[in-house]
Amino acid sequence: MTSNLIGSLELCQRLNKTLLLSSWQLGWNGILVERCQSPFSSFEIEMELPAISDHWLNLHLGHPAPLIQKRDGRLHRSIVHRGDTLFVPAGQPTYWRRPKGVICSPLQICLKPELIEQVAEASEIDTKRIDLVRCFGQQDLQLHQFAMLLLAELQSGGIMGRLYVESLTQVLVIHLLRHYSILTRTITSQNRTLTRVQLQEAIEL
Secondary structure, X not given: OOOOOEOHHXXXXXXXOEEEEEOHHXXXXXXXXXXXXXXXXXXXXXXXXXXXXXXXXEEXXXXXXXXXXXXXXXXXXXXXXXXXXXXXXXXXXXXXXXXXXXXXXXXXXXXXHHHHHHHHHHOOOOHHHOOEOOEXXXXXXXXXXXXXXXXXXXXXXXXXXXXXXXHHHHHHHHHHHHHOEHHHHHHHHHHHOOOHHHHHHHHHO
């Protein structure tokens, strides 16, 4: 990792957002859950962030809003809807542009890379083969449900205790490993590819 990595606590300030709720004082292990809100702006906001030290998951909870992101040197324009997922793995820079007059109130979840490795090892996944990939504006109902449970626990002040949060976090991480990694895509591709013998057997049926 490069020396310009920034931590999750700086993220709201860098994105010009006001922090409404944070799990920082609750001391949740390996995960930080925050609810932020961007103020009304009469001008377009452009932000280019250096690589961050944590995996960053952002769920849009407000009204549909236009957003521009740069990936692979190209600008991608889209409308983000409630529940849309934005995911940026640790160590990757990111660029955003938000038109004037747009107010966002996202839920941000930052995950320590060490936590991902721990869950992967417990699931007997080779950590050297894990390569999380970024996602922009994807609807993921399961991920949204996990995030809403974490938000509800944050709003309650951690009433269910750390064990409950750790269980939710592990399920969330496993979901990311299954659906947001190169490893998963490789496994899925292998499962869907028929060998010549299987193909011949299918033809003969």
